[in-house]
Amino acid sequence: MNVLYVEDNKINAMVMDKMLSRNDSNVIIAENGSQALKVVKEEALDLILVDINLGLNQMDGCELLQRFRKLDILKNIPVFAVTAYAMPGDEQRFINIGFDNYFSKPVNFDQLLSVISKIGTSQTT
Amino acid sequence: MSLTLQKFGISSEKTLLFLFVLKKDGEIISFNNRCELLFPLDKNKIEGKFITDFIIDKDVSVFLSSTSGLSHSSPLINVSLNFPTENQGVVSIKFDFKLHNDLIYATGIDTTEEYKEHRALLTISKLAKTGAWYFNPKNNEMYWSDGCYFINELSPCTSITREKEISFYPEDARVRIKSFLDNLIKDKETYEYTEKIITEKGNEKWIKVIGQPVIYKDEVVYVNGTITDVTDRHNYIEKLKYSEETKHLALKGIQSGLFDYHVKNNEVFYSSDFKKMLGLPLDQDFVAEEEFRKMIHPDDVEKMLKRRQDNFNQEGNYYYNYYRLKHINEGYRHYEVYGFKRKNAKGEITRMIGNLIDVHQKKINERTIVESKNRLQAIVNNGFAYTILLDTKGVILMTDEKSVKIIKRDFNVNPNQVSCRFIDVMPLNFKNSFAHEFNEALKGNIVKKEIERITHKGDLQWLEAKYTPVFDQEKKVNSVLVSFLDITERKLAEIAIKESHIKEQELNSLKSNILSNFSHEIRTPLNGIMTVSKLLLDEEKPDEREKLLEYLEESKNRLLDTINNLSNFSEIEAIKKNINVQKLDINYTIETSYREYKHMAEAKELAYQLELDQTSPQVNIDKDLFRAAINNIIHNAIKYTNKGSIIIKVNSQNSKNNVYISITDTGIGIDNENLKKIFDPFMQESIGMSRKYEGTGIGLSLSKRYIEILEGKIEVKSTIGKGTEFNIIIPKCL
Numbered sequence: 001m002n003v004l005y006v007e008d009n010k011i012n013a014m015v016m017d018k019m020l021s022r023n024d025s026n027v028i029i030a031e032n033g034s035q036a037l038k039v040v041k042e043e044a045l046d047l048i049l050v051d052i053n054l055g056l057n058q059m060d061g062c063e064l065l066q067r068f069r070k071l072d073i074l075k076n077i078p079v080f081a082v083t084a085y086a087m088p089g090d091e092q093r094f095i096n097i098g099f100d101n102y103f104s105k106p107v108n109f110d111q112l113l114s115v116i117s118k119i120g121t122s123q124t125t
Numbered sequence: 126m127s128l129t130l131q132k133f134g135i136s137s138e139k140t141l142l143f144l145f146v147l148k149k150d151g152e153i154i155s156f157n158n159r160c161e162l163l164f165p166l167d168k169n170k171i172e173g174k175f176i177t178d179f180i181i182d183k184d185v186s187v188f189l190s191s192t193s194g195l196s197h198s199s200p201l202i203n204v205s206l207n208f209p210t211e212n213q214g215v216v217s218i219k220f221d222f223k224l225h226n227d228l229i230y231a232t233g234i235d236t237t238e239e240y241k242e243h244r245a246l247l248t249i250s251k252l253a254k255t256g257a258w259y260f261n262p263k264n265n266e267m268y269w270s271d272g273c274y275f276i277n278e279l280s281p282c283t284s285i286t287r288e289k290e291i292s293f294y295p296e297d298a299r300v301r302i303k304s305f306l307d308n309l310i311k312d313k314e315t316y317e318y319t320e321k322i323i324t325e326k327g328n329e330k331w332i333k334v335i336g337q338p339v340i341y342k343d344e345v346v347y348v349n350g351t352i353t354d355v356t357d358r359h360n361y362i363e364k365l366k367y368s369e370e371t372k373h374l375a376l377k378g379i380q381s382g383l384f385d386y387h388v389k390n391n392e393v394f395y396s397s398d399f400k401k402m403l404g405l406p407l408d409q410d411f412v413a414e415e416e417f418r419k420m421i422h423p424d425d426v427e428k429m430l431k432r433r434q435d436n437f438n439q440e441g442n443y444y445y446n447y448y449r450l451k452h453i454n455e456g457y458r459h460y461e462v463y464g465f466k467r468k469n470a471k472g473e474i475t476r477m478i479g480n481l482i483d484v485h486q487k488k489i490n491e492r493t494i495v496e497s498k499n500r501l502q503a504i505v506n507n508g509f510a511y512t513i514l515l516d517t518k519g520v521i522l523m524t525d526e527k528s529v530k531i532i533k534r535d536f537n538v539n540p541n542q543v544s545c546r547f548i549d550v551m552p553l554n555f556k557n558s559f560a561h562e563f564n565e566a567l568k569g570n571i572v573k574k575e576i577e578r579i580t581h582k583g584d585l586q587w588l589e590a591k592y593t594p595v596f597d598q599e600k601k602v603n604s605v606l607v608s609f610l611d612i613t614e615r616k617l618a619e620i621a622i623k624e625s626h627i628k629e630q631e632l633n634s635l636k637s638n639i640l641s642n643f644s645h646e647i648r649t650p651l652n653g654i655m656t657v658s659k660l661l662l663d664e665e666k667p668d669e670r671e672k673l674l675e676y677l678e679e680s681k682n683r684l685l686d687t688i689n690n691l692s693n694f695s696e697i698e699a700i701k702k703n704i705n706v707q708k709l710d711i712n713y714t715i716e717t718s719y720r721e722y723k724h725m726a727e728a729k730e731l732a733y734q735l736e737l738d739q740t741s742p743q744v745n746i747d748k749d750l751f752r753a754a755i756n757n758i759i760h761n762a763i764k765y766t767n768k769g770s771i772i773i774k775v776n777s778q779n780s781k782n783n784v785y786i787s788i789t790d791t792g793i794g795i796d797n798e799n800l801k802k803i804f805d806p807f808m809q810e811s812i813g814m815s816r817k818y819e820g821t822g823i824g825l826s827l828s829k830r831y832i833e834i835l836e837g838k839i840e841v842k843s844t845i846g847k848g849t850e851f852n853i854i855i856p857k858c859l
Contacts, residue, residue, distance in 0.1 A: 009649060009653070011650075011653040011657075011676045011679055011680055012649065012652050012653055012656070014676065015652075015653060015656035015657055015660060015673075015676065016656070018656075018660050018673075019656060019659070019660060022663070053645065084644070084645040084646075084647075084648035084649045084652065085641065085644075085645055086644060086645075086648055087637070087640065087641045087644055090641075104648070105648045105649060105651070105652035106648060106651045106652040106654075106655040106656065107652060107655075107656065109656070109659065
């Protein structure tokens with residue numbers, strides 16, 4: 001299972017890579033939006049995880065989602081928000097923008113892995 | 126001689142008749158003694174002269190024409206000849222001429238007296254525009270003298286009948302006119318009437334007609350009469366009647382009384398209406414002046430007498446006075462007195478005639494007008510900031526003192542003295558909406574409009590302009606009152622409320638942004654810490670564990686930084702109280718901070734330079750506070766610079782009192798909008814979702830606070846894409 005993780009914080013990116021790798025996923029890290037847009041054209045993806053705050057003067061996760069939604073190749077690919085924005089109303093906000101799922105940081109990996117495994121089964125069937 | 130005279134058959138020398146024997150050409154053959162009176166000369170020298178030598182010029186032709194037609198069979202009667210005499214004036218002799226043996230026998234009678242009377246009558250009749258007429262009822266014969274023809278403007282050659290005479294009267298009067306003469310014949314009584322006629326030439330005239338019967342054996346045998354043209358008199362009387370009526374009505378209309386003051390007798394004649402009004406006795410024509418004076422208002426008597434005396438002492442004939450008079454029922458009313466002074470030959474005033482005009486209503490109106498004008502002026506001056514009354518053309522009718530002052534200052538005209546349009550003397554920004562509001566008011570609507578004005582001192586003034594239509598008695602708009610209410614205070618209060626509301630909202634959102642931001646900044650490293658912990662549980666490879674522990678350490682540090690910043694910020698007041706100020710070398714202090722971040726700058730491959738001051742100035746600072754402030758700025762500079770250089774300079778040589786520290790980067794820069802807020806705490810958070818600066822953002826605002834606590838200053842300059850320069854000024858130790 002190919003997972004793209006768009007995240008500017010290196011530690012968070014690396015720990016996500018380690019965690020998902022242990023669970024049979026191949027994680028591709030993109031540090032910012034433009035890298036991510038490059039990756040989606042080159043790799044066949046099953047899932048995209050997007051941090052919202054992608055750093056100074058950078059396209060944020062919301063804008064990146066809008067770009068993804070315009071691409072036909074990503075038509076059936078789920079995009080999840082993975083963010084430290086976790087105030088009341090934030091989840092609803094990101095779901096309304098169009099994310100398929102929302103995970104707040106610190107990430108509850110049990111939940112995340114369970115959702116990912118469901119995507120895996122639905123694809124094999 | 127006497128022979129020929131004997132032919133008259135009368136005793137020629139005893140008769141009163143004038144007797145002549147003349148040749149047919151008028152040569153005098155013989156005359157009796159009586160005729161000597163007619164001649165100026167000696168009797169003996171008369172014979173052989175012509176009678177035409179002794180008569181007036183006019184009569185010469187009369188004589189010649191009458192004698193030429195004389196024949197034996199037709200004698201002539203009643204030929205009047207006039208002889209100018211020495212002693213008796215013109216003597217008028219009426220002759221009968223008889224022809225006998227080709228000689229004219231003239232028998233004359235002195236008619237001087239009758240003639241004179243006749244002339245006089247003719248003259249009178251002409252002067253009196255009177256004609257005579259007679260009527261014979263037996264044969265219905267009518268006679269008109271020349272005067273009658275003249276009055277009726279009818280040619281004297283026309284024969285007159287009773288029918289013709291009646292035809293001169295208007296149709297509706299004819300039956301009545303006819304009955305006058307008919308009744309006279311029946312009743313034998315004189316009549317007299319004045320009637321209108323239309324003359325032959327179509328002119329309207331008034332005539333007076335008199336008819337008198339001549340009675341014989343109790344029957345009217347003849348009617349004598351006159352017609353007099355009384356048009357002028359009639360018109361005059363009509364005019365008199367008219368002007369009398371006019372005067373009467375005029376006096377009634379102006380509620381005035383006529384008076385005639387006889388100065389010497391000190392008594393006054395008043396018209397009866399006036400006496401009725403004042404309650405004066407009606408049976409006396411004259412009222413004693415003192416009696417009248419009692420009617421005058423006690424407050425006015427002295428002034429009235431003074432004015433009268435002054436007037437009497439003046440030249441000229443006109444008199445004027447005014448006072449209040451007591452009416453019979455109504456109390457005092459105001460009167461104005463206009464008079465004419467009649468003076469005798471010595472120039473003394475004998476009488477004064479004139480009228481008193483009731484001006485009570487006028488006085489009351491005047492007072493009301495003055496009062497209401499004063500009231501209006503008071504409203505105009507005090508009720509509003511500015512008030513301007515406009516006519517329907519927009520011309521200023523009246524305005525308050527303050528507006529006058531402004532208009533005078535700005536346009537150099539006084540609108541209360543010179544007619545000018547409001548639009549020409551109003552502030553520029555009033556003009557946009559004026560026409561619309563003014564037109565609405567002209568339609569009868571009250572319109573309000575808030576408008577700004579800059580006073581001559583440059584202050585902003587808020588005005589509420591209210592356009593109020595003013596209606597005349599016919600409910601038409603005849604003017605528009607534009608009043609300006611100064612609502613500056615209200616407006617400022619509104620703005621302040623709005624601003625404080627916005628501030629409150631900003632604060633609220635800032636508060637939630639602070640929370641949100643801290644939550645984010647805590648969750649991010651926490652995510653690392655928790656994930657690493659989880660990974661460590663299952664990681665057995667020592668290398669991997671080592672790496673994970675490093676990640677753990679970095680995340681822990683970041684979390685600690687965030688929490689320190691927050692507690693520092695919240696404890697700023699406490700910090701202020703507990704600072705530890707020491708005399709320190711600025712070069713050393715800055716260099717310490719510089720070294721602290723060297724590895725960070727080098728990791729980003731930035732040119733990282735330090736230029737110290739050569740004099741090593743001393744400053745009074747709290748070491749920790751100052752370094753925290755500087756560190757924050759250096760940290761930021763490195764963080765937001767990806768390429769280029771970070772240069773830190775210390776310089777005190779250009780200033781006696783201060784040390785200048787600059788930190789210049791070639792980083793991303795800050796736009797103007799954010800530059801203003803850069804020292805606001807949590808400034809980054811107000812950008813919202815798309816947060817561009819990592820970190821709590823509390824850093825720079827803390828730096829500023831710390832520097833300020835140390836009595837320094839911090840400034841920032843920045844250009845987007847080129848970099849940012851922070852300048853810190855710290856006072857030297859002297």
